[in-house]
Amino acid sequence: xxxxxxxxxxKQFFRSSSFAKNIFIKIFMAIGILTLFMYAISIGIxxxxxxxxxxxxxxxxxLVNKYILFYFVAELLMRYSIxxxxxxxxxxxxxxPINKKTxxxxxxxxxxxxxxxxxxxxxxxxxxxxxMLKGYSASQIIPWFxxxxxxxxxxxxxxxxxxxxxxxFYTTLIILLSxxxxxxxxxxxxxxxxxSVFLALSKNPIFALIPIVLAFIAYxxxxxxxxxxxxxxxxxxxxxxxxxxxxxxxxxxxxxAPFLKNDIKLIWRNKRAKQTIIASLVFLFYALYFLxxxxxxxxxxxxxxxxxxxxxxxxxxxxxxxxxxxxEYYTLLMSQNIKYKTYLxxxxxxxxxxxxxxxxLATPYIYFGWKIYALLVAGALFNLGIxxxxxxxxxxxxxQPIKLNxxxxxxxxxxxxxMTNFLIAFPKILLPILLFAIPNAIWGFKAGILTLAGVxxxxxxxxxxxxxxxxxxxxxxxxxxIASFKEGA
Amino acid sequence: xxxxxxxxKKYGNQQxxxxxxxxxKKGQSLGLVGNNGAGKTTFFNxxxxxxxxxxxxVKINNIQVNTSEDxxxxxxxxxxxxxxxxxxxxxxxxxxxxxxxxxxxxDIDAFLTQFKDIFNDEILNKKKYLRDLSKGNQKKVGxxxxxxxxxxxxILDEPFANLDPTTQIRLKKMLxxxxxxxxxxxxxxxxxxxxxxEVSDRIVVLxxxxxxxxxxxxxxxxxxLEQHFTTG
Numbered sequence: 001x002x003x004x005x006x007x008x009x010x011k012q013f014f015r016s017s018s019f020a021k022n023i024f025i026k027i028f029m030a031i032g033i034l035t036l037f038m039y040a041i042s043i044g045i046x047x048x049x050x051x052x053x054x055x056x057x058x059x060x061x062x063l064v065n066k067y068i069l070f071y072f073v074a075e076l077l078m079r080y081s082i083x084x085x086x087x088x089x090x091x092x093x094x095x096x097p098i099n100k101k102t103x104x105x106x107x108x109x110x111x112x113x114x115x116x117x118x119x120x121x122x123x124x125x126x127x128x129x130x131x132m133l134k135g136y137s138a139s140q141i142i143p144w145f146x147x148x149x150x151x152x153x154x155x156x157x158x159x160x161x162x163x164x165x166x167x168x169f170y171t172t173l174i175i176l177l178s179x180x181x182x183x184x185x186x187x188x189x190x191x192x193x194x195x196s197v198f199l200a201l202s203k204n205p206i207f208a209l210i211p212i213v214l215a216f217i218a219y220x221x222x223x224x225x226x227x228x229x230x231x232x233x234x235x236x237x238x239x240x241x242x243x244x245x246x247x248x249x250x251x252x253x254x255x256x257a258p259f260l261k262n263d264i265k266l267i268w269r270n271k272r273a274k275q276t277i278i279a280s281l282v283f284l285f286y287a288l289y290f291l292x293x294x295x296x297x298x299x300x301x302x303x304x305x306x307x308x309x310x311x312x313x314x315x316x317x318x319x320x321x322x323x324x325x326x327x328e329y330y331t332l333l334m335s336q337n338i339k340y341k342t343y344l345x346x347x348x349x350x351x352x353x354x355x356x357x358x359x360x361l362a363t364p365y366i367y368f369g370w371k372i373y374a375l376l377v378a379g380a381l382f383n384l385g386i387x388x389x390x391x392x393x394x395x396x397x398x399x400q401p402i403k404l405n406x407x408x409x410x411x412x413x414x415x416x417x418x419m420t421n422f423l424i425a426f427p428k429i430l431l432p433i434l435l436f437a438i439p440n441a442i443w444g445f446k447a448g449i450l451t452l453a454g455v456x457x458x459x460x461x462x463x464x465x466x467x468x469x470x471x472x473x474x475x476x477x478x479x480x481x482i483a484s485f486k487e488g489a
Numbered sequence: 490x491x492x493x494x495x496x497x498k499k500y501g502n503q504q505x506x507x508x509x510x511x512x513x514k515k516g517q518s519l520g521l522v523g524n525n526g527a528g529k530t531t532f533f534n535x536x537x538x539x540x541x542x543x544x545x546x547v548k549i550n551n552i553q554v555n556t557s558e559d560x561x562x563x564x565x566x567x568x569x570x571x572x573x574x575x576x577x578x579x580x581x582x583x584x585x586x587x588x589x590x591x592x593x594x595x596d597i598d599a600f601l602t603q604f605k606d607i608f609n610d611e612i613l614n615k616k617k618y619l620r621d622l623s624k625g626n627q628k629k630v631g632x633x634x635x636x637x638x639x640x641x642x643x644i645l646d647e648p649f650a651n652l653d654p655t656t657q658i659r660l661k662k663m664l665x666x667x668x669x670x671x672x673x674x675x676x677x678x679x680x681x682x683x684x685x686x687e688v689s690d691r692i693v694v695l696x697x698x699x700x701x702x703x704x705x706x707x708x709x710x711x712x713x714l715e716q717h718f719t720t721g
Contacts, residue, residue, distance in 0.1 A: 242578055242616045258588040262574070269576040269618070332572040335537040337561045337589045337638075404576060405620070479541045486571070 005106050033115060040119045044126030048134065061131055066195030072151060073176045079116050079159045080169050081278065104226045108219070112156070120152040144202035150211035157218035161225055259346030266325060267318075270404040273325065276317040280354065283313025284362055291368055301437030304452065307372065308379040308387070308432040310362050314354035315383050316428065319391035320398070322347050323474075327401035327485040334482060341471040348388050348467065355383045371445060375436075378453040382432050385459025389466045390428055396473050399484035490515040490642060490674040491536065495545035498531055498698075506531045506698040508545075513691075515641075516671035518664075520689030520706075521678040522714065527695040529678040530568065533644055536676075537566055549642060562590075565640035567631035567648070575620030579612045579630045582619060583637065590638025597637065604633050607659050625651050632660070636667070643667075644676045649684050657684065664688045682718070686711045 051060035128145040132138050162168040182188045201207050247261045267273040287306040309316075318325075323343075326333055333343065359380040366373045435455055440448025459466070474481075491513040498506040506528040513519050521529050534540045536547050538554040546553050549560040566572070574582055587597040601613065611626055619627060628651050635643055648664075649657050661684055668675050668688065679685040686692060686706055694702035694717065702717065704710055 242618055244578060244581065244616075258585055262577070262585060265576060265581070329571055329574045331537075331539055331568065332574070334539060335561070335564070335566050335572075336586070339558060479539075482539050 002102075002106055002109075036115065037118060037122055040122035041126055044123040045130065047123070047127050048130045061136060062195060062199065064127070065198040066191040068148065068198060069190070069194035070176070070179065072155065073172065073179065075116070075120070075152065076155050076158070077169070077172055077176065079155060080162065080172070081275075082116075100227060104223055107226065108157075108160075108223060111160070112153075114156070117152065117156060121149060124148055140202045143205065143208040144198075147201045147208055147211040148198075150215040154211065154215045154218040157215070157222040160222045161218075253349065255342050256346035256349055259343060260350060263325075263346065263350050266404070272402060272404055273318070276314060279317040280313030280358065283309050283316075284358060286310055286313070287365065287372075291372070301433040301440070303372070304375055304379070304436040304440075304448070305429060305433050307365075307375040308382055310365070310376060311355050311358040311380040312383040312387055312428075313358060315351040315387055315391055318354070319347070319351050319388065320394055320425075321402060322392060322395040322398075323481065324395075324398055324400055324402045324485075325404070328404060330482060330485045334478065339471075340474055341467055344392060344467055344470055344474065347392065348463070351388045351391065352384050355380055355388075374449050378436070378449050378456065379432065381453050381456035381460070382435075385456035385461075385463075386431060387428055389459065389463075389470070390431075392470050393473075394425075396470070396477055399481050401485045401487075490517070490550060491676075492548045492551075493532075493535075493545065494548075496532075496535060496542055496547060497544045498528075498535060498540065499543045504698055506535070508532070508698075508700060511693070511700065513674060513676070515674055517691055518668035518673075518675040518677070518689045520685035520692045521676065521695060522680070522682065522685055522692060523678075523695035524718075526697070528698040529695055530646055531698075532695070533566070533568055533646055533676070533678065536644060537564070537568070563640060564642040564644070565590075565635040565637070566644035566646075567628075567635040568644070568646040570624075570627055570631070572631050572634070573619050573627055576618055578616065578618060579622070580614075582630060583634060586634050586637045590640075592638050600637065601633070604663070607633070607656060607663065609656070625653060625656065628652060629656065629660075640673070642674045642676070646678050647680065648677060649679055649681050657681075661688060682711060682714045686714065 047064065048060045051058065051063055055063065124145055128141050131141050179190050183190055201211065247264060250260050250264075251257045253260055267277060286309045287303070290303055290306040323330065359376065362376055365376050432452060436448040436452045438448075439451040491511075493508050493511040495510070496506065496508045497504065505526075521532065523529055531540070535542055536549070536554065538547075541555070546555065548554070550563055552560045554560050574585070577585065583597050583601060584594055587593070587600075592600070601608075607629055612622075612630060619630060622630070628648070632645060632648055635645065648660060652660060664675070664677070665688055667673060668690070675689075677685060677688060690706050692702070692704045692706055692710060692714065693700055694704075694714070702713075704713065
């Protein structure tokens with residue numbers, strides 16, 4: 001039976017109408033995944049030597065044990081937000097004489113083939129081998145390796161049990177953050193405790209069995225859960241009551257208000273769109289990475305670039321998929337009593353609001369000094385004046401329809417990803433660097449800031465001009481967009 | 490009200506629509522019939538400027554649809570489910586359309602009361618998203634949505650398909666009332682010859698993209714159409 005399923009999926013893959021069109025993207029993604037694996041392997045190889053280099057007096061094995069708990073919690077969060085139960089086309093299978101158990105078992109077996117199961121493997125395996133080469137006893141390392149991998153697999157199956165619970169996600173997130181907080185401020189060394197637990201696993205053969213048993217229990221529960229939920233009632237979420245919120249306070253925005261209200265509902269009620277909010281929250285912290293990493297690079301173009309990202313997360317993640325968000329009902333919008341410009345303007349307002357909110361949330365960056373804060377301000381202006389328009393220009397070439405109610409899969413799904421998006425991203429990245437870094441190098445920091453901010457303010461002032469131009473271009477592309485949205489639906 | 494001149498649409502070498510001249514007067518209700526692939530939906534899509542004509546043009550109220558957007562306030566349509574916004578509740582959808590057509594919430598609430606028997610207690614206050622409604626109920630929402638804001642031109646593609654018999658009869662009654670006042674121009678396509686002859690005062694038969702019959706509805710029209718499709 002498994003053989004038949006595999007042949008079905010083979011056909012689904014090669015006969016899909018978008019196959020030929022997407023082959024380039026698929027190759028591109030395959031290269032991406034391979035690169036990721038290479039990274040994982042090099043982390044696995046480098047881990048031992050890296051730790052030795054930075055902390056010459058510490059034992060790498062013990063240190064890794066101490067902090068691996070953080071890795072696992074982070075892994076769970078990652079798996080939760082990106083990993084998806086592979087969907088078999090179950091509707092036609094349900095009425096055929098196929099054992100339900102077979103369908104579920106196949107689904108779970110197939111689910112194991114996710115990138116998330118290979119990355120820990122590719123990190124752990126080289127690390128364990130190097131540990132053994134460095135004189136750790138195989139009788140300790142091999143059970144340790146199996147245990148850690150078993151934990152990772154348990155997390156894999158656990159994700160299916162919690163797949164629908166947002167509460168779980170946020171609770172885990174809070175736990176992770178509080179672990180980090182407790183650790184960072186030396187209140188409670190969770191790492192010391194976790195370290196001894198993981199060490200114990202490797203020392204006592206009876207303890208060593210625990211993760212394996214856990215993995216089996218997780219598999220069994222996932223299996224029973226899926227079996228119980230394998231009917232059409234569960235596929236359709238028809239019985240859920242919908243909560244509506246009063247958004248009439250947005251009416252003050254006049255003509256664009258109906259669209260703003262719609263877009264907020266769009267983001268709130270669709271999994272795919274909700275992810276952009278999470279992404280923009282992540283972008284808020286983006287600059288921390290650069291600020292910590294390169295103390296000697298401060299004032300450099302890279303920091304300017306990073307500060308633009310801090311406030312531009314939403315504009316980029318949401319904005320680059322305008323008008324694809326509305327692909328499911330694009331014909332309605334095109335035949336309704338709407339001026340194209342109003343539609344574009346509403347998207348502009350939405351992105352601007354997000355920039356301002358991110359800017360306010362990013363106020364703590366002031367801690368890094370006024371220069372960084374000045375860059376934050378200039379970056380926000382850049383997002384308002386230049387980036388928002390560039391993003392809408394990019395949307396012009398974006399004719400990939402989006403199925404709203406599906407989460408974006410990490411690597412399998414190419415919805416809303418295309419080459420033009422990729423190319424249009426370059427000016428977004430290069431412009432702030434050029435506008436800031438060149439005057440900064442010649443005339444100093446103030447000149448850099450003033451150029452970046454000044455050009456951006458001009459962009460804001462020219463908003464109407466740009467939107468008029470964009471409207472013309474969008475109308476020119478209207479038929480093509482409608483046709484490709486329809487084809488993909 | 491609607492003029493199509495020298496209108497044609499080709500996909501590759503295949504001609505899917507070719508209308509030399511079609512004039513639809515204000516207040517007229519026109520039924521469009523034809524077998525699958527006759528070009529009915531293509532014609533509607535051209536009127537709504539959703540596809541580009543290969544030759545010719547469509548004018549609504551003397552406004553050429555592919556050069557100006559000013560016909561949009563006059564026109565409303567329901568072609569298929571891509572005219573619905575899946576993540577809204579029916580009420581929110583009606584309010585949204587209402588806002589685009591200058592109607593406030595209470596206008597819409599008042600407007601909706603007259604369709605109580607069509608909705609049959611399955612649409613309003615159900616706290617469900619449109620995407621979770623059945624196909625038939627989605628269709629009802631789309632059709633009623635197209636009537637919001639007193640549009641002068643109403644275009645409905647196969648309004649009777651997918652509806653239960655009771656609703657078909659109620660919808661027919663409602664459409665009859667709508668066309669009786671002669672202030673709206675209504676275009677309906679249908680495979681149901683009986684319904685479409687009852688609702689429309691003019692019937693146009695399309696075949697492979699061409700107009701083969703253009704009849705004023707009379708008691709004999711249904712027979713003539715049945716004859717045409719039996720031998721055709």
